[in-house]
Amino acid sequence: MKVRLSPDRIEDVAVASATVEDVLLMLGINPIEVIVSRNGALIPEDTMVGGADELRVVRFVHGG
Amino acid sequence: MAGETGRCSCPGCTEPPIAVLRGSGERLCTRHFTASVECRVRETVEGGGMVRDGDIVAVGLSGGKDSTVLLHILSRILLDCPVRIVAVTVDEGIAGYRKETIRAARSIAAVLGVEHIVVSFEELCGRTLDALVGELPMHPCTICGVLRRRVLQTAAGNIGAARLATGHCLDDEAQSALMNVLNGDLGRIARTGIPDAGVLVPRIKPLRSIPEKEVTLYGIVQEIYTPLPECPYAGEALRSDVRGFLSTLEYRRAGTMTRLMAGYDRLRARVGGCAGAGRVSCPECGGPSTGGRCRVCELLGQAGRR
Structure with a gap:
């Protein structure tokens, strides 16, 4: 994937x-700080x- | 494709969800997510008595996602109210950054049919932020924060605004609250217990209960979210640390930021206006001050001497 x-x-x-x-955690990303889409469609974390x-x-989320 | 996303939690809705609300666990489709965010902002505005009929509401519009979403939602929920919304953009004078965000601010104001004015540090303070950064020893975010608040207040006062709305979301508010505690800044906590003390135009924060993730998602589904360059001066050390810490806690213990703000609001209500926490007028400019010369006059005076 x-x-x-x-x-x-x-x-x-x-x-x-x-x-x-789980995928985000594998990549060291806090799910609180990102939004994810699959094949162009927004999807929830579960x-x-x-x-x-x-x-x-x-x-x-950026610094400053 | 590994799996379907299921259905929206709303009764009778068969649309796929785009978000899980961390507070309630609801899984909402685009339409119901949009309605949920707007409903919560409306509750904040109405519950807090933030806007009255006949008001002119100045909206601080940086062109970034939070203020853009704020303007979008206010223009919707106040559509049938007898209020006038005026978007106010501050041009701090940051080369290679501000031009693009001002363009974005002009664009969203035009799309929403909202009156829009741009005011600059240069016209109200006599210098750009870029120039001040070279003249003053403190972090650019400190200089910018002090002057931007004053410029926004002045602009809002000049147009006769009854309220100045800013795009602070739940994450911003929780970070500021924790920073005040970590700094041991009891004076600030007590002062902000009377939020309107000494200011020309009282501030309102209609997004204060909405998590940053939901603000961003709202911007994406309304097609008003445009990734913009980050401010070259960004990187305030303490806020950056607090943000990471709170994000981690919020992920592990959902509702942490909401609970923090509920407790912080109760604390401020109890200590607001304690002896020594009030504001007086600056003897030089008449602006709000915690005693003696205000921070704006201090900064500009210091810059002029160097």
Whole structure:
């Protein structure tokens, strides 16, 4: 499964099936601080993802 | 695809959810999530008696996500009320950053049909933030915070506003509360117990119960969220640490920020106006001061001497 963290950073995450929350935690991301879409559609953190899904993570928390 | 997202929690709704509300656990679709956020903001505005018929409401509009969402929601929930909304953008004078956010602010105000004015540090303080940063030893965020509050207040007063609305969300409020405690700043806690003391135009914070994540999500689903460049001066050390700490706690113990603010509000109500916590007028400019010269006159005086 591909996880796009920014325009120039894509991670390959090898899971057959996991929640969005689990995937974020695997990547060291606090689910409170991001919004996730799958194949272009917004999804909540308890959604099961995996396989050929493509996730996009929008991080909205910045410093300062 | 590994799994479906299920259905919205609202009775009879078959749409897929886009969010789980951390407080209630509700899983809401786009339409019901939008309605939920707007309903909670309306409750905050009405419950706090924030706006009255006939008011001019100045809305601080930086062009960032929080203030953009604030203006969008206020223009919706006050649509049928006899109030006039005026968006106010402050141009601090930050090269390579402000131009784009001012463009975004102009654009959203035009789309919403809201009157919009831009005021600058240069016209009200005689200097840009970039210039002041070179003249003063403190962190740029400290200088900017002091002057931006004054410029917004002055602009709101000049248009006859009865209220000045800012886009502070639950996360911002919880961070500020914890920072005041960590700094041992009892004076500030007591002063803000009387939020309108000494200010020209009382401030309101209609998004104060909405988590930043929901503010952002609202902006995305309303198609008004545009990622903008980060301020080059951003990075206030304590707020950054407090933000990370509170985010972690909120994730592990849902509702932490809401409980913190409920307790902090009770504390402020108890200590508000304690002896020595009031405000007086600055002998130089007449603006609010905690005693003697105000912070604005101090900063500008210090800059002029260097």
